[in-house]
Amino acid sequence: MARRRGWGGSPPDSDEDASRRIVAAAVDLIGQTGAAIGIADVAESLGVIRQTVYRYFPSADALMRAAAIASVDGFLDRLDRAVAGLGDPVEAMVEGIVFTLEEVRRTPHLGILLTGAYADIHPDGMLSSEARVFGTTMIRRFDVDWARHGYDDDALDELVEYVLRTMQSFFVSPGDPPREGDDLRRYLTRWVGSAIAAQSRL
Incomplete structure (x- = not known):
């Protein structure tokens, strides 16, 4: 042959x-x-x-990282479509978190950009400079007038850190059974949403 x-x-x-x-x-x-x-x-x-x-x-790991970088534009375009027209910061962030959690589970190479590795979640990976830059890039593409809701650059940086910490908890321990879909949206809106909305009252 x-x-x-x-x-x-x-x-x-x-x-x-x-x-x-x-x-x-x-x-x-x-x-x-x-x-x-x-x-x-x-x-x-x-x-x-x-x-x-x-x-x-x-x-x-090097190959998966290259695959992640090559997929960034496509991921961000899909995220844009998922949050298009959502001007409320809570609604946009909740939808963005749900989309990202689902997308990373489906396409693990994207997790490198948020966790620093594809095989395991590194405790410090979610808060790496690379992850925070990626997170900031994500939320700045939302149809949200962040300044009108009380967010300056420092507040946005802290919001990214807070959201990354939240997503890390779902990656590490998704729950039994894990929250998904509308159930996850309700949970995030109630608890994470309260923290996001609090900035406009400061």
């Missing part, structure tokens, strides 16, 4: 092309499985040996 040719019979024409195709394959595999993947999985999908992938990505 003839040996299958790597790269689908069309080798990359540069290191940049090879790296891009490896990341694209990783993103595609994660989308199919909804789970973290390894170097061997990506190598097999491309028809190359593991050492070829290792040439560009020294570990599965």
Whole structure:
């Protein structure tokens, strides 16, 4: 039996092309499985040996991080659609939290941007500078006039920290049974919503 040719019979024409195709394959595999993947999985999908992938990505964590970064724009676009037209800060934040929790569970490589790892939730990962920048980017895209509701830059930074801490608790201990959908929305609106709305009264 003839040996299958790597790269689908069309080798990359540069290191940049090879790296891009490896990341694209990783993103595609994660989308199919909804789970973290390894170097061997990506190598097999491309028809190359593991050492070829290792040439560009020294570990599965590095590859998952690249996959996360490559997926950011798509995630933010989907988030925009989920919160479009929500001008109330509580309603927008609750919907944003619910969407993010569900999305990260479906596509674990995105969790790297919030947790620092895809295999386990690192206690400090949710509050890393990378996670906080990503969180700030998220909420600044909302259709919320934050200034009108009493939020300056410092208050927004604290809000991001508070929301990340909240999401961390759901990642670490989702509950038994876990809250989902409208039940989760009601819970967040009652408790997290109260904290978010309090800023306008300060």
